[in-house]
Amino acid sequence: MSLFRLPARLHAFLTGYGCTSLATGLQVILLPWIAVAVVELPALHLGWVQASVLLPNLLFLLLGGVLADRRDAATVSAFACLGLAACHGALLWYFSLRLPDLTVLLLYGAGLGVCTAFLQPARDNLVQRSAHSDSGPVSHDRVQATVTWMMLAQYGGQAVGMLFASRFDQWGVAPLLSLQISVLLLAAAVLYSLRFRTSARPFERVLPLALIREGLEEAWRSPALRELIALVAFNGLVHIGVFLVVLPLLAADYGHGASYYATLQLAFVAGTVAATIVMLRRGQGDAPGRGILMCLLYSAVLLVGISIGPTAIGLLLLCFCWGAVAAASAALGRAIVQLLAPAEVRSRIISIYQLALFGSAALGALGAGAVSEYAAPLTTLLWAGILSFVAFALAAVNGSLRRLRVSGDSA
Numbered sequence: 001m002s003l004f005r006l007p008a009r010l011h012a013f014l015t016g017y018g019c020t021s022l023a024t025g026l027q028v029i030l031l032p033w034i035a036v037a038v039v040e041l042p043a044l045h046l047g048w049v050q051a052s053v054l055l056p057n058l059l060f061l062l063l064g065g066v067l068a069d070r071r072d073a074a075t076v077s078a079f080a081c082l083g084l085a086a087c088h089g090a091l092l093w094y095f096s097l098r099l100p101d102l103t104v105l106l107l108y109g110a111g112l113g114v115c116t117a118f119l120q121p122a123r124d125n126l127v128q129r130s131a132h133s134d135s136g137p138v139s140h141d142r143v144q145a146t147v148t149w150m151m152l153a154q155y156g157g158q159a160v161g162m163l164f165a166s167r168f169d170q171w172g173v174a175p176l177l178s179l180q181i182s183v184l185l186l187a188a189a190v191l192y193s194l195r196f197r198t199s200a201r202p203f204e205r206v207l208p209l210a211l212i213r214e215g216l217e218e219a220w221r222s223p224a225l226r227e228l229i230a231l232v233a234f235n236g237l238v239h240i241g242v243f244l245v246v247l248p249l250l251a252a253d254y255g256h257g258a259s260y261y262a263t264l265q266l267a268f269v270a271g272t273v274a275a276t277i278v279m280l281r282r283g284q285g286d287a288p289g290r291g292i293l294m295c296l297l298y299s300a301v302l303l304v305g306i307s308i309g310p311t312a313i314g315l316l317l318l319c320f321c322w323g324a325v326a327a328a329s330a331a332l333g334r335a336i337v338q339l340l341a342p343a344e345v346r347s348r349i350i351s352i353y354q355l356a357l358f359g360s361a362a363l364g365a366l367g368a369g370a371v372s373e374y375a376a377p378l379t380t381l382l383w384a385g386i387l388s389f390v391a392f393a394l395a396a397v398n399g400s401l402r403r404l405r406v407s408g409d410s411a
Helices: 006-039 043-054 056-071 074-093 102-124 124-129 142-163 173-192 207-221 223-254 257-282 287-308 311-340 343-374 378-396
Strands: none
Touching: 006 043, 006 074, 006 102, 006 142, 006 173, 006 223, 006 257, 043 056, 043 102, 043 223, 043 343, 056 207, 056 257, 056 343, 074 124, 074 173, 074 343, 102 142, 102 311, 102 343, 124 142, 124 311, 124 378, 142 173, 142 257, 207 223, 207 343, 223 257, 223 287, 223 311, 223 343, 223 378, 257 311, 287 311, 287 378, 343 378
16 A cells, blocks of 8 residues: 555544654653653652553553443544643643652653553554445455554654654753644544544443453453463563663663663664564565564564663664564554454453553563662663563464464455
8 A cells, every 4th residue: 555545534544643653752752851861860760750651551441442442432532632732731831830850750641641541442443444445344454554554653753753852952841842732632633533423322331340351351262362462461561661761771871861862762763664664565474473473582682682781873773673673563463453353342452452561561660660770771681681582482382373374355
């Protein structure tokens, strides 16, 4: 699918997704750097600040999946974007009064986490709607291609956001927070335009816990989904947790300021964009589970490589490779969820997938912060690499993902 031949629905979806990702790219740099460089928090407190954005997923992500299944996903996405804009606006207002402290940053992070928990399953549920062709049913190949376009919008948007965030030392906080607010308001308008204009589905009087249990049971019935969710939880615990806490600490140790930390993030995102473009040209193949396992193996090698203590340029190159591996793994995993999850519970299974990833990432951030407080950040990376080798061996023996095959038939 060429960019200029994409349906109007998909253009709108990618625009909205790209805007939310641009705001996320800004947030990825701003929040930890405000904590480290402006408020001067220690490593353990940085872990708490990063975890404050992720911990609300443990409470609200499954409810977000239920809401997106029972109400129109585009409307839920739009209101979640408005909530994120309000959080950034509140921090901007506080900065006009005084510098924030740990408590303020924790409240800010928690507000972002709650809104994101409702945004993620609703926004990802729009993939099938955006991929749909009026001429016939949606094929597996079309869904996989749409997921890859979505990942490109995500990583491209994050890259642009990080480029803006790299100007932190020159521009300060206020212009960057204002930019976040603006793009989130645009995203809310674009995503709202994708809502169904038919009469709303009746909201059945079923307890949320019963609906959550229904989604969990549906995910458990599929061996491939079970193993995928377990691996995603491991990635969140070990890889994302380490990335969120150790990378800003390494940047501070290298002594190059916010611009170097932003450059590391940009190198990571450049890797994700490069890998996604390759996947757009070559497709995801008919064995996505095997690809996920190989990505886990490559991640283990990269973590051990970074733990050796590369030069500043070497760390940039390794972050680029890490981003490429992470992008391939994420695209393959999200395509598997889109293809295997039944339509009536798709948002709930997406929310389970996201909960496994970001809920465990919150715990991983806390663990990485605690380990890095009492040991060198490079030691944290070494242990993460060793654990990744163990996880790869266990998943390869189990074999559910390794044996998974998909075809180009209609979904």
